[in-house]
Amino acid sequence: MREASFLSAALRTRSLVIGVSLTFVFALGALVSLIWTPYDITVLDIASKMQTPSAQHVFGTDHFGRDILSMIMIGAQTSISVAIIAVGIGMVLGVPLGLAAAARKGGLLDEIIMRGNDLVFAFPSLLIAIMITAIFGPSAVNAIIAIGIFNIPVFARLSRGAALPLWTRDFVMSARVSGKTAWRISAEHILPNITNLLIVQGTIQFSLGILAEAGLSYVGLGVQPPTPSWGRMLAESQTLISIAPHLALVPGFAILLTVLGLNLAGDGLRDLLDPRLRRAGR
Amino acid sequence: MSILSIRDLSLSIHGTPILKSVSLEIAPGEVCGIIGESGSGKSMTAFSVLQLLPEGATCTGRVALQGQDMITASEAQLCEMRGNAVGMVFQEPMTALNPVQTIGQQVAETILVHEPVSKAEAYARAAEALAKCELPQDRFPLSRYPHELSGGQRQRVVIAMAIALQPKLLIADEPTTALDVTTQAEILGLLRQLVKDDDMAMMFITHDLAVVTDLADQIAIMKQGEIVEQCAAENLQREMKHPYTKALFAASTHQPARVDPATDTTILRVQDVTRTYDLPRRSMFGPRPSFAAVDQVSFEIKRGECLGLVGESGCGKSTLTRAILGLDPVQAGQITLDGDDVHTSAEAQRKMQVVFQDPYGSFNPRHKVSRLVGEPFYRLGRSATPSEIDQALTSVGLRPEDKHKYIHEFSGGQRQRIAIARALIIRPELIILDEAVSALDVSVRAQILDLLSDLSTEFGLTYLLITHDLSVVRSIADRILVMRAGKIVESGDTEQVFRAPKIPYTSQLIAAAPMLRPAGPSI
């Protein structure tokens, strides 16, 4: 009963439906590309380069004659995996840090964690990526680390901010009276009450991760050839934009729609999970 | 002719009926008290007069203010009337003022939006209005910000804003509920004075019968969106007919049956306890000031006794509660339970449980009742058996099946019963009741007080009742302590303290607390 009403409420949240559908399409594309793509993208076919969309090549071909749809599918795989790992790094490290800071509010640990956060915020993720690539050379792993590091303070701040008011609630006091330790209370009472927020922020960071990966790959600091990536497809299309605009349009729309889908899904989830926000009409 | 005439007012919000055919007349200079428990529609009646209703609300009927129907009035006409013909005072003084504007700006604004006067004149009149509300310019200049004032002072600013243009009607929506008793008495006195001086009519909304009986000329009692009883204030007790009014009166003056089971053995001993907090630095290089929230407090509780600890907000009673529970350290002194230090002995901590004020915030909304009630067993290193949970729920008047539900499925009173079940389940010896009945409506409060009284006899419990509400301690406590500014300033048997308080502060507290005066020889 409870599950059924949740589902029907979810279906009534229009942005959630649109968002999840868009995200699903790209996730599916990425999954299918693991076993099958319309064309083999490692084979170059210069003879049929830069074809406009047709029945054979739905999105046309690029300057090496590769099928753009196949490139987009594998690119989705790259984007999604980079973003998922980066969000994972942010959550796994950031949430415990934030919870610990909230549990010992005003203590030395809190101070160190929050000042450390401020510091990471002072380095835009791209600067971190630049420093990492300047030292270790560009690669997908370094891009993931650069985006992931920036996610840590986001999740640490969010969980600290959400945990602090919970710590003053009477149910936490009751748990303390029952002799539970700060760690146990954080795991049992605080974390379950902030999961909604974490899920919503997770989708937003996921979409930011996709944008960041595209940006890094565009300037050559991210995924390296020959692995296809939407950002690099755009970089390669730049000089050809006046002769073959579809080379730039297709990957651009892929990024736009994926990010839009994730953002809509995040907004929809927030409305669905937090009735207070739904009432405020945001 | 009446200043306010409400006829057949019905109101629904998103289709849910809130008010059903409410009719009310207020004559010039008359004070009308509207009394009801939470959800009775009393505040919505007030908001209907100004048409400050939440989104999705629809009104039918007629609300005539000085002959102008507010329901059909245009937004421009409403703006003209609000603040000018009618002023309003709200319940929460802490949030009713704009935090980024000075009090002068906010009071002067009432004048500036309605009259074509210069800024200087508006400010001069704002200063007058504030002075009238006992905020004189030498101590409370116009340049003060709200955060620099106490709750009572902020409420005076809100009142000054409402009366700045000397409206013919003042609407006060629970204006003293958020305040301490002594502040409440001062604000009530001020309102009474203002009404008399300016010959204003007033609509005074409250949940507390005792607050209005002295103030109002006319009383209306509301229940579930309807006015169930309406008559002149002095005749109410004699003439009340509706069973709800009678029940309300009975509950307000309720005294739970209680045998005095106090013994001679001491269970809790608090000795010279001091707890200080560091304050933020005032000047850049000055020493860090500190503040003693609890200052050398000593007292004892006997086994089986119910001790009331009374004090106004900020007196240190919550800090003391946390220290007794062993949650916060103390800087000096010792607290022992049956001889064991509460800060170190797990045995002492096991013998204590607590019931908090807020029946909505006391439970993790994501756990089922069985898990919530069984939580104290963590202390014993095992989980509660189903029969223990059933027993705890039964003993507080709930059904064993309730353990499968989530907390949002219960009413405020039922939640407080669950909180008591949770406190009882590991058979503690001392239960600390931290404002445990303060947030409840009077009728529910009476039931919970009865329950607590029965349980103490049944299980031989000792209570430490911490509250700001004198009527609660009077009805249940055997002995009381009065706390002020971190110190215990008076102690003694309840009746003795109420009859012959030793210090002026206690007499002030007792005098300030609104009490229903029995109409007949006795109740």
Add this chain to the structure above:
Amino acid sequence: MLLYATKRLGSLIISLVVASLVIFACIEIVPGDPAAFMLGINAQPDTIAALREELGLNQTLSQRYLGWVGGMLTGDLGTSYTYRSPVNEIVADRLVVSLPLALYALSLTVLIAFPVGILAAARRGSATDVTVMGATQLGVAVPNFWFAMLMVLVFAINLRWFSAGGFPGWEDGFFAAMKALTLPAISLALPQASILARVMRSSLLDTLSEDYIRTARAKGLKGHQVMWNHALRNAMIPVLTIIGLQFSFLLAGAIIIENVFFLPGLGRLVFQAITQRDLIVVESVVMLLVFAVIIVNFLVDLAYAWVDPRLRTRG
């Protein structure tokens, strides 16, 4: 107020010191010898030794750190190995492009976001609100460099209103230079303006549901008076936070956008320095950008106190 400002200044200095330590440490952990790293694999041992001497690598770690920080404080950022000229001169050349671009974009962001956010909040639920929020949803999702490429395609290649890239320099006149920065600034600003407009709207809606808004309405204030006199200033607090964060996004975004438009700014400098392994330039430019972000956040903190009187006394 003085106490508050002093405290913020203190934390600003600590942030700067820690940031410089982190950046210094990053360069120190370069695998192997920095001099050999910079010169590449074919370098002669004596060239490496000469560079080591020049870089001061024979000094102790703390001497080098203090030398670097001391140099920065006196305006000496060292000498670029590849350009063979003082880094501060190179940076100054590039700064006259990057700084105006960032400020131009920030102004556009604020000028677009404020009216849009306020309009949407004032007409909540109306067709205007729905349209505007839909547009910002798209604006948030669009990658700025792709948007830049599309603008080049439309406004430079097809319509020929603007040039596709490059920068004429300020010597050719203010308007010519600003024109060259216009497309880059718009592509930087639009996504950020979308974010800021959404924040502005939701912050205003939060504020409009506060108790003191009801008090103001009970005084007889009209809708627009409530908005201007009471809601706006209170709603600015979260908006300021976002503006502070956005400045750092704009700086980072500018690094990419400069590459799209071939602008000779700090971003292009960094990429050239990375390919040429010129660590001294990388180190200095990164420090400079971090410095800018920290300073902006300090200004945002001061702006908080201006907006919110409670902060002035609390310290």
